[in-house]
Amino acid sequence: MLDELARIGRDPATNGYVRDAWSAADLELREWFRGEAGRRGLDVREDRNGNLWAWWGDPSRRPGVVTGSHLDSVRQGGAFDGPLGVVSAFAALDVLKNRNFMPGRPLGIACFSDEEGARFGVPCMGSRLLTGVLDPERALGLTDDEGDTLAEVMARAGREPRAVGRDDETLAMVGTFVELHVEQGRGLVELGSPVGVASAIWPHGRWRFDFLGEANHAGTTRLVDRDDPMLPFARMVLAARETAAAHGVVATVGKVRVSPNNANAVPGSVSAWLDVRGAREQDVRAVVGALAQGVAVSEESWTPVVDFDAALRDRVAKVAGDAPVLPTGAGHDAGILASAGVPSAMVFVRNPTGVSHSPQEHAEPGDCEAGVVALANVLEDLCH
Numbered sequence: 001m002l003d004e005l006a007r008i009g010r011d012p013a014t015n016g017y018v019r020d021a022w023s024a025a026d027l028e029l030r031e032w033f034r035g036e037a038g039r040r041g042l043d044v045r046e047d048r049n050g051n052l053w054a055w056w057g058d059p060s061r062r063p064g065v066v067t068g069s070h071l072d073s074v075r076q077g078g079a080f081d082g083p084l085g086v087v088s089a090f091a092a093l094d095v096l097k098n099r100n101f102m103p104g105r106p107l108g109i110a111c112f113s114d115e116e117g118a119r120f121g122v123p124c125m126g127s128r129l130l131t132g133v134l135d136p137e138r139a140l141g142l143t144d145d146e147g148d149t150l151a152e153v154m155a156r157a158g159r160e161p162r163a164v165g166r167d168d169e170t171l172a173m174v175g176t177f178v179e180l181h182v183e184q185g186r187g188l189v190e191l192g193s194p195v196g197v198a199s200a201i202w203p204h205g206r207w208r209f210d211f212l213g214e215a216n217h218a219g220t221t222r223l224v225d226r227d228d229p230m231l232p233f234a235r236m237v238l239a240a241r242e243t244a245a246a247h248g249v250v251a252t253v254g255k256v257r258v259s260p261n262n263a264n265a266v267p268g269s270v271s272a273w274l275d276v277r278g279a280r281e282q283d284v285r286a287v288v289g290a291l292a293q294g295v296a297v298s299e300e301s302w303t304p305v306v307d308f309d310a311a312l313r314d315r316v317a318k319v320a321g322d323a324p325v326l327p328t329g330a331g332h333d334a335g336i337l338a339s340a341g342v343p344s345a346m347v348f349v350r351n352p353t354g355v356s357h358s359p360q361e362h363a364e365p366g367d368c369e370a371g372v373v374a375l376a377n378v379l380e381d382l383c384h
């Protein structure tokens with residue numbers, strides 16, 4: 001299955017993946033999901049927010065156990081972040097069928113829409129809309145690099161933008177959620193284990209900084225006459241690094257929009273996205289507060305600390321072969337569902353380099369198989 005997905009959305013120049021939500025690649029990935037589900041006789045539904053659900057059994061009578069992840073990617077991302085969870089879900093279901101296991105509860109496979117937020121800047125869009133933590137009006141008005149709104153993009157993909165928003169009917173079908181994901185760090189390498197279980201997700205957020213100045217000619221505008229927004233932007237980037245180090249958190253400026261973005265013009269405006277994460281909310285907030293002096297800042301997303309359901313976490317770790325338990329700095333749909341009150345857990349698969357959100361992201365086939373077996377055992381246990 002990973003081989004089949006390997007060609008979709010790959011940039012041949014870099015071997016990185018570009019799978020923006022609702023792009024041609026994303027639509028192809030959604031078709032692939034429907035095909036895999038159909039081949040297994042699962043009942044596929046797309047909810048009002050673009051999330052896909054493939055069911056073995058009828059979840060309208062009794063909430064099910066759901067596994068899965070997402071198929072979109074960051075720009076120039078790797079092959080495993082997201083797809084490994086979806087592929088492993090189908091593979092775990094195959095393992096259960098080979099065992100002649102008949103689930104006592106409905107078993108679902110989810111593919112969440114726009115987990116990475118690569119196109120509109122807000123991560124976990126599908127699960128945030130589903131659970132109602134993201135205001136539909138705000139979401140629909142978000143724009144991509146072309147200036148197209150989410151509403152326009154969804155309508156073009158044949159979806160009904162006015163239908164997005166909290167969806168209690170779909171949520172009620174999810175009794176428990178278990179997301180398998182490639183680890184985005186070297187915790188499991190250090191622990192010497194192919195598989196681990198998440199304890200918590202660090203609090204994290206994204207903020208947009210808008211530096212405004214005056215666009216002008218790069219040759220004829222004297223330095224003293226310039227109002228160049230690139231300078232306060234540059235100071236903010238350097239300060240982010242220093243302030244983060246001082247507070248023991250991580251801060252990243254990974255996306256910048258410069259207008260008019262001409263090599264021979266003083267920019268008129270610079271917008272930059274700051275991502276800050278850490279073990280403690282007050283440290284994350286302190287960094288943003290220190291950087292937000294004298295500039296327009298808007299909080300595009302905020303996710304408080306997620307402590308996964310302790311009983312479920314311990315049960316999953318035990319069934320997954322006494323897997324080690326470790327925290328993560330990466331956000332996931334499982335965290336959004338957990339915050340909305342759905343008992344949720346995460347299974348991590350070892351990543352030999354720890355590199356993620358990059359074409360270098362990797363997981364060894366043997367570790368992926370260990371992940372599938374662990375997931376199958378967890379689903380079997382939870383579906384009894």
Ligand SMILES: [Zn+2]
Binds near residue numbers: 070
């Ligand atoms: Zn992911």
